[in-house]
């Protein structure tokens with residue numbers, strides 16, 4: 084593979100492709116994981132990480148185990164520029180349920196439809212390739228953009244954890260949303 088050949092992708096809709104994290108993604112994850120506002124919006128680890136920690140995490144395949152997925156999203160028309168990640172975790176093949184999470188690396192890439200493309204592809208993959216029938220996620224109740232995206236894709240509120248997450252000097256509610264996928268024939 085030449086230096087200019089992008090790494091192979093697992094999924095693609097022609098605009099956004101999804102693939103396993105690669106060493107070239109390191110600076111993008113490192114920047115994101117040291118952006119307090121962004122990390123707080125996904126209720127992630129808020130103490131900062133070193134570039135070495137990120138590189139080691141990528142070398143471990145993004146820290147996933149079992150049937151879980153950790154995929155970097157890249158923008159196909161822009162030479163496969165990394166724009167974010169989507170993950171499926173606690174994938175349970177018996178109950179056929181999974182949790183998902185996603186995040187764009189840069190606010191400038193928000194509201195271009197990329198989140199919708201990432202979510203659609205990973206939901207289709209979980210349904211078509213892994214027979215998952217229900218997908219859940221949690222988010223801050225104040226995250227109106229994410230809420231608009233998820234509800235437009237058929238996710239509905241299943242529960243609310245009151246004053247659950249401390250950020251910006253206050254305790255915020257966390258909403259749990261789920262979507263039942265079409266039964267398989």
Ligand SMILES: CC(C)(COP(=O)(O)OP(=O)(O)OC[C@H]1O[C@@H](n2cnc3c(N)ncnc32)[C@H](O)[C@@H]1OP(=O)(O)O)[C@@H](O)C(=O)NCCC(=O)NCCS
Pocket residue numbers: 121124125167185186187188192193194195196197198199200221222223226227228229231232235
């Ligand atoms: C939340 C996030 C994944 C959404 O991805 P995105 O690419 O920005 O969203 P999209 O462009 O696909 O927009 C999806 C919908 O959100 C809505 N939306 C977009 N911008 C919005 C805004 N500023 N306010 C409210 N709703 C908005 C629109 O309804 C849009 O639907 P449309 O395609 O019919 O116009 C992304 O903004 C992000 O990573 N944010 C920071 C991290 C985060 O909050 N992650 C989610 C944690 S649960």
